[in-house]
Amino acid sequence: MEVNSRNIKLWSSIGPRAAFGLSALELVKKYSDLMVLTCDVSTSAGLDRFRKQYPDNYVDLGIAEQNMIGVAAGLASEKFKVITTTFAPFQVMRCCEQIKVNLGYMKEKITMVGLASGLVLGNFGYTHCCVEDIGILRSIPNIKIISPSDSLETIKAIEASLNDEESCYIRLTGGTNNPIINKDDYKFEIGKSIVLEKGEDILFISSGAILSECLKASNQLRKKNINCSVVNMHTIKPIDENIINKYSTKAKLVVTVEEHNIIGGLGSAVSEVLSKKKNSPPLLVLGIRDEYSKSGSYKFLKEINRLTSEKIIEDVQKKINE
Amino acid sequence: MDQDQILKDIKNFSKDVRKIILRMSFKAGSASAHVGGALSMTDIISVLFKYKMKNLNKDKERDRFILSKGHACLAYYSALNLIGKISNKELDTFEKDNSNLAGHPVKNTKLGIDFSNGSLGMGLSLGIGLSISSKKKKENFNVYVVLGDGECNEGSVWEAAMSAPKFKLNNLNVIVDKNNFQQTGKNFDIMNLDNLSNKWKSFGWDVEEIDGHDIVKLKNYFDKKKDSERPKLLVANTIKGKGFSFTENNNDWHHAIVTEKLYNEAMKEIK
Amino acid sequence: MSNTQKYKKAFIEGLGVDEKIITDKLKYNDIPEWDSIGHMTLMSNLEEAFSITIETDDIVDFGSFKKGMDILGKYKISF
Numbered sequence: 001m002e003v004n005s006r007n008i009k010l011w012s013s014i015g016p017r018a019a020f021g022l023s024a025l026e027l028v029k030k031y032s033d034l035m036v037l038t039c040d041v042s043t044s045a046g047l048d049r050f051r052k053q054y055p056d057n058y059v060d061l062g063i064a065e066q067n068m069i070g071v072a073a074g075l076a077s078e079k080f081k082v083i084t085t086t087f088a089p090f091q092v093m094r095c096c097e098q099i100k101v102n103l104g105y106m107k108e109k110i111t112m113v114g115l116a117s118g119l120v121l122g123n124f125g126y127t128h129c130c131v132e133d134i135g136i137l138r139s140i141p142n143i144k145i146i147s148p149s150d151s152l153e154t155i156k157a158i159e160a161s162l163n164d165e166e167s168c169y170i171r172l173t174g175g176t177n178n179p180i181i182n183k184d185d186y187k188f189e190i191g192k193s194i195v196l197e198k199g200e201d202i203l204f205i206s207s208g209a210i211l212s213e214c215l216k217a218s219n220q221l222r223k224k225n226i227n228c229s230v231v232n233m234h235t236i237k238p239i240d241e242n243i244i245n246k247y248s249t250k251a252k253l254v255v256t257v258e259e260h261n262i263i264g265g266l267g268s269a270v271s272e273v274l275s276k277k278k279n280s281p282p283l284l285v286l287g288i289r290d291e292y293s294k295s296g297s298y299k300f301l302k303e304i305n306r307l308t309s310e311k312i313i314e315d316v317q318k319k320i321n322e
Numbered sequence: 323m324d325q326d327q328i329l330k331d332i333k334n335f336s337k338d339v340r341k342i343i344l345r346m347s348f349k350a351g352s353a354s355a356h357v358g359g360a361l362s363m364t365d366i367i368s369v370l371f372k373y374k375m376k377n378l379n380k381d382k383e384r385d386r387f388i389l390s391k392g393h394a395c396l397a398y399y400s401a402l403n404l405i406g407k408i409s410n411k412e413l414d415t416f417e418k419d420n421s422n423l424a425g426h427p428v429k430n431t432k433l434g435i436d437f438s439n440g441s442l443g444m445g446l447s448l449g450i451g452l453s454i455s456s457k458k459k460k461e462n463f464n465v466y467v468v469l470g471d472g473e474c475n476e477g478s479v480w481e482a483a484m485s486a487p488k489f490k491l492n493n494l495n496v497i498v499d500k501n502n503f504q505q506t507g508k509n510f511d512i513m514n515l516d517n518l519s520n521k522w523k524s525f526g527w528d529v530e531e532i533d534g535h536d537i538v539k540l541k542n543y544f545d546k547k548k549d550s551e552r553p554k555l556l557v558a559n560t561i562k563g564k565g566f567s568f569t570e571n572n573n574d575w576h577h578a579i580v581t582e583k584l585y586n587e588a589m590k591e592i593k
Numbered sequence: 594m595s596n597t598q599k600y601k602k603a604f605i606e607g608l609g610v611d612e613k614i615i616t617d618k619l620k621y622n623d624i625p626e627w628d629s630i631g632h633m634t635l636m637s638n639l640e641e642a643f644s645i646t647i648e649t650d651d652i653v654d655f656g657s658f659k660k661g662m663d664i665l666g667k668y669k670i671s672f
Contacts, residue, residue: 010637018630046630059454059489064481067447071485074451077436078459097441098478102448106429106438177649 001026003152003185011151014046015176016209017115019151021046023158024083028054031081031162037072039065039086045115047085065095072110073102081111081162087121088114088130088171092137103167104140111161111168117147118173118208118259119301126295130171131288135264137169138237144168144190145237147207147258147266149181153234156188164190173259174209175298181211181232193240195247199227202316203251203281205244205270207233210259213302216309217316226320236266244273248280255284255316259307262287284319286312328373332537335404336368337592340565342400344588346416347580353417356425358575360396362501362534362560363468369540370466371401378405378434383463386452388437390445391470391499392426393577398435399423407434443476445469446496450482453491453553467496472504475513480525486553487526494553495544496527499534501562503573519557527555534558566591596643597672600662603642607635620657643670 001007001023011019024047028034037059042051051058061068068084076082085091091114092099102108114133121128137145144166148154154172161168168190181196193205197218206214211232218228229247233240248254254274256267267285274280286306293304302308306315340361347355371378375385389398399416402408408423412433415421422430426440439445449467456463473479486494500518502509509515523529528550532539543556562576563569566588580588594602604615608626621627627635636652639645639661645668647655655661662672 006637006641010634013637014630014633018633022630043629048628049625049630052625056458061481061485064485066443066478067450067481067485070444070447070478070482071451071454074448074453075455076451077448078452078455080455080458098444098447101438101441101444 001155005183008152008180008183011155012178012180013176014151015178016148016151016154016172016174017044018046018176019154020085020113020158020172021048021050023155024050025053027159027162028057033079034081034083034162035059035072035075037061037068037082037084039063039068039090041086041115044087045085045113065090066098069095069098069102069110073098073106073108076108076110082109083111083113083158083162085113085115087128088117088133089128091115092130092133092169096136099137099143100140104142107142107167109165109167111158111170113158113170113172115172116175117171118210119305120173120175120209120298122296122298122301124295126292129301131259131261132264133169133171134236134258134260134266135268138264138269142166143237144235145171146190146235147171147173148234149208149211149232150174151178152180152182153188157190157234160188160190171208178209179212181215188234191235191238191240193234193243194232195229195243196232197228197230199229200250201226201252202228203247203254204228204230204257205233205254205266206230206257207236207266208259210257210302210307213307213309213312214257217312220309220313221316233266233270236269239269239273241273244270245277248274248277251281253284253316253319254281255286255312257307257312258287260287261290263290282319284316286315329537329541332368332372332541335372336365336537338404339364339368339397339400340592341589342403342413343396344566344580344585346396346399346413348582348585349414350417352579353425354577354579355396355417356393356577357396357569357580358503358563358573358577359391359394359470359499359501361565361569362562363391363394363499364397364565365535365537365540366468366497366499366558366560367397367401369537369544371405373541374544375464375466377463383461385463386436386449386465388445388449388452388465388467389427389439390467391442391473392439392445394468394470394499395423395425395427398427402434405434442470442473443478446479446482446486449494449496450486450489450491453486453494454489456493457491464493464495467494469496469498470504471498471500471502471509471515471518472512474498474515474518475504483522483525483527490551491553492548492551495556496554497556497558499560500557501560503562503576505576507573522555522557526552528552529555529557531557531559534560535564596670599642600639600665600672603638604635604658607631607638615658617659621655639665643668645670
């Protein structure tokens with residue numbers, strides 16, 4: 001698929017799930033041994049066209065995630081390129097042990113795409129939100145974890161993961177009209193974070209759709225003469241220690257922002273890096289504060305979990321003034 | 323080949339497996355071993371490895387075996403030793419530090435161990451993936467999965483069971499080693515499976531039930547030409563600990579230590 | 594190019610179909626190409642062709658070739 005401004009706009013408007021579905025149609029032309037496995041979510045993953053056009057490359061296991069991972073592992077052991085997908089909580093948690101044994105322990109290579117992670121399905125309640133996936137998977141060896149910032153990055157991450165030697169979990173966040181972070185084509189490399197802005201005062205590290213709130217916050221802070229670096233840490237495992245070390249050296253404060261529990265996710269991963277340094281600046285971890293709030297729209301949940309640019313700025317200024 | 327000779331060979335293989343199971347358990351010492359469940363499936367694995375499974379020493383079109391009830395690995399390692407995949411020296415490392423042969427199978431394709439099993443309820447899904455692959459790639463290999471009866475408590479078994487008929491996996495052969503016990507007691511008392519054959523039948527499988535220690539019946543079962551598109555399920559009625567007087571039907575032998583005294587007694591019995 | 598021609602072209606390219614498929618009677622989901630993904634591509638093409646941004650409610654209401662022409666009237670596109 002050509003990466004041009006028109007397509008970038010289209011992919012943003014259809015959202016990361018449909019962008020994933022569209023990219024699957026292209027990937028199967030390139031990799032004839034691609035198998036896509038789902039749990040009754042073809043339409044939720046933009047895979048309805050794929051299902052109809054490539055029935056031999058599509059396997060629906062019904063609402064049975066544990067079986068899906070085992071079947072995927074069997075196929076992967078026979079050298080098929082395998083993508084599994086369902087909603088993030090079910091993709092990661094319902095079949096967690098199968099993920100540990102098949103992907104982690106046996107190293108059967110599979111790309112797992114977690115749909116609608118974070119808070120975007122907030123109206124359905126937290127059974128359909130996922131703020132635990134990164135924390136859970138980080139503790140299973142041999143699995144890379146990627147949180148793409150926009151639809152274009154989603155498409156790039158999925159193809160990159162198919163060519164990686166390890167299993168990958170790709171965490172889709174945001175919905176339709178997903179803010180565009182990457183306005184032009186660029187080189188995406190698993191494990192290599194992207195510095196979007198440079199500034200000496202504060203280092204923002206974020207990933208996923210919520211990165212757009214960091215960029216807004218950074219813009220506003222610049223007007224108050226607080227200059228921020230903003231790093232798109234799309235790969236949370238393995239985390240880009242080099243960039244964290246380089247950009248935290250002079251920063252007065254490091255701020256991580258994630259649509260995830262502050263325990264176990266990106267913030268925790270960054271703290272693990274900073275704690276190895278002799279001198280590191282204070283770290284402010286912003287995210288879900290280890291609780292399940294009331295449900296509501298994506299916008300509402302971002303507000304009450306203090307993940308809007310306004311609330312991020314408030315919390316940053318409070319920390320600076322401590 | 324002469325049918326009588328074939329049966330004799332399988333029976334001898336089975337005897338050898340039992341000897342190796344006891345020897346490995348004895349050598350494992352205080353690490354102890356899952357003896358009972360290995361002995362109950364010994365005749366099943368003997369018919370498969372000595373007779374039924376094809377191309378075991380090749381790479382292509384090799385029949386696949388999955389020990390979903392991974393704790394019975396002593397039978398599996400013994401069979402792999404007898405077909406030349408695992409050396410005697412390697413066998414002696416069972417459950418020792420840094421060993422390739424752990425108390426549950428750990429994937430090691432050089433030794434013929436295709437998958438890591440042990441967490442119950444996962445093997446059938448793997449088998450389904452393999453069977454689908456075999457058909458897609460037109461590679462013509464069969465897949466054999468051995469489950470435990472207690473293992474059928476796991477919901478993941480039934481997710482897999484429900485899906486196999488959908489894919490018309492007539493190259494998938496599942497054997498339930500029905501020895502009526504699980505770790506802490508009888509299935510009937512812990513979680514009654516009731517009529518296991520009927521359950522699998524109702525899920526769309528081609529089900530039969532036979533004595534899991536009758537080599538003739540086992541061989542005949544695997545010899546039968548089955549026309550249906552349905553995956554196959556054999557409920558093999560077995561005795562946990564079958565083969566030695568002190569282990570048979572004694573659930574203490576789910577996982578226990580084989581002392582030198584017991585080992586010597588056992589070798590006398592099996593002569 | 595007239596607005597009608599532009600409109601038709603957006604359909605042809607957006608849905609990836611032959612000109613003869615695009616008739617007055619064409620409705621969303623009538624053809625496999627006009628599914629939810631095809632719809633968004635079509636909207637994107639129309640926005641570019643007419644230099645407009647179509648509101649979400651209008652995207653949802655845009656259920657047929659004919660209805661679409663009415664909707665575009667809101668954006669001062671006449672046919």
